[in-house]
Amino acid sequence: MIATLFMALAPLNNAYAKTNKKQYQFEAKEIYVMDVKSGQMIYQKNGNQKRPIASLSKLMTLYLTKQAIDRHKLNWNQKVAVSKPLIKMSKSYELGTFKIKHSKQYTVKQLYQAALIASSNSAAIALGQAVANGNNTQFIKQMNQQAKKWHIDANFVSSSGLDNTDLRKYHLQIPGSSNKAQNMVSAKAISTVAAKVLTEFPSITNWSKKSAMKVGDQVLVNSNRLLPGGAFYKKANHVDGLKTGFTDTAGLCLTISYWKNGRHLIATIIDSNTIFSSMVKLIKSIDRHYRMVKVPLTTHQFSVDKHVVTATPQVKATAIWLRRGSTQTKSTKQYTKTTEKLPVKQGEIVGNTLIKLSGGRTAAVPMLAANSIKANVNKKTVKQVKNQSWWQKIGNFILNIFVGLVALMARLIETVVKLF
Structure with missing residues (x-):
């Protein structure tokens, strides 16, 4: 379905709009563009609508794998045992892009690169199983738990993006799911996942920006044609990855990481027949119809456990994206606390500054504790506890004497009864 880049990408100034009647037209059912x-959110079209997203799903798998590495549950050079069904899948003409050999073991890093660059389904599923100690179902549960933790609209049944029509052939269908079940995720949700990946693992772009990479005796080929050497590469767009995807039900999908005016942006297109040309036009439209202004930020004091915690913004100024032609330059700031109890370590996130614009647009900047504050022990409470314990001891002593006297009287009565 051909869609116009809507009036949302046009400026609010009617006089300006009349001189720019020609709007780019491209095919995409869902679009989401955000500042990392x-x-x-800079622009969206049906961005909150859940639908199949194919291999864009692998971004959540890659995030959880890196999280497991950071928590020392896995390491990059660790060998991963790949099951026979996944080896068989890797050799499939339709589902395989990275052939896994019976006689060879692969490291976490090799499988990670294969899932990211070549979009290997087998590699992604093998990574998920490694994270969850060999349990594919448990890993899918972790994917959904992470989505819930981030408050994003997503439901996963697959770590690779394949649906159950393919997964059941390899005995990888989640118990209780239907034969046609598939990942259902909104453009906003998967863009948020991409932002989390890039924030916590920024060097991932050292791999995702490569058009090809050799792993072992195989060459991983990146299907992203926006990268150097690709037919749709434009140097000015500064694209450095991130993930392509396709299934019959999802259509062509693409999430990219790119830079504009020193800001890191993410753009997602779901269900399009022309993702690369559409993405180039989308980037150009964002550039033409939106401008960036800087909003300075200051320190703020939060009350944590009845103590004042001074917090400094993670950055001295943040960027706000406005439509060109818009007269709005003012914004309101609201502070939200994320930490309720001491201790607090210096540099720890204790809250956020929310910069609010009209139309429900918001930007958030983490606030970091300026100093460490230890948890204080209430001496009065401790004294009361000690006093209570002494009274309890005295009470127990008196009670024991009383019980002893009662027992003695009982024996005397029993003796008297026997005498008579």
């Missing part, structure tokens, strides 16, 4: 650092 602030989380501000």
Whole structure:
């Protein structure tokens, strides 16, 4: 379905709009563009609508794998045992892009690169199983738990993006799911996942920006044609990855990481027949119809456990994206606390600054504790506890004497009864 880039991409100034009647037209059912650092939505079309997203799903798998590495549950050089069904899948003409050999073991890093660059389904599923100690079902549960933790609209049944029509052939269908079940995720949700990946693992772009990479005796080929050497590469767009995807039900999908005016942006297109040309036009439209202004940020004091915690913004100023032609330059700031109890370590996130614009647009900047504060022990409470314990001891002593006297009287009565 051909869609116009809507009036939302046009400026609010009617006089300006009349001189720019020609709008780019491209095919895409869902679109979402956001600023990585602030989380501000710049443009969206059906961005909150859940639908199949194919291999974009692998971004959640890659995030959880890196999380497991950071928590020392896995390491990059660790060998991963790949099951026979996944080896068989890797050799499938339709589902395999990275052939896994019976006689060879692969490291976490090799499988990670294969899932990211070549979009290997077998590699992604093998990574998920490694994270969850060999349990594919448990890993899918972790994917859904992470989505819930981030408050994003997503439901996963697959770590690779394949649906059950393919997974059941390899005995990888989640128990209780229907034969046609598939991942259902909104464009906003998967863009948020991409932002989390890039924030916590920024060097991932050292791999995702490569058009090809050799792993072992195989060459991983990146299907992203926006990268150097690709037919749709434009140097000015500064694209450095991130993930492509396709299934019959999802259509062509693409999430990219790119830079504009020093800001890191994410753009997602779901269900399109022309993702690369559409993405180039989308980037150009964002550039033409939106401008960036800087909003300075200051320190703020939060009350944590009845103590004042001074917090400094993670950055001195954040970017706000406005439509060109818009007269709005003012914004309101609201502070939200994320930490309720001491202790607090210096540099720890204790809250956020929310910069609010009209139309429900917001940007968020983490606030970091300026100093460490230890948890204080209430001496009065401790004294009361000690006093209570002494009274309890005295009470127990008196009670024991009383019980002893009662027992003695009982024996005397019993003796008297026997005498008579």
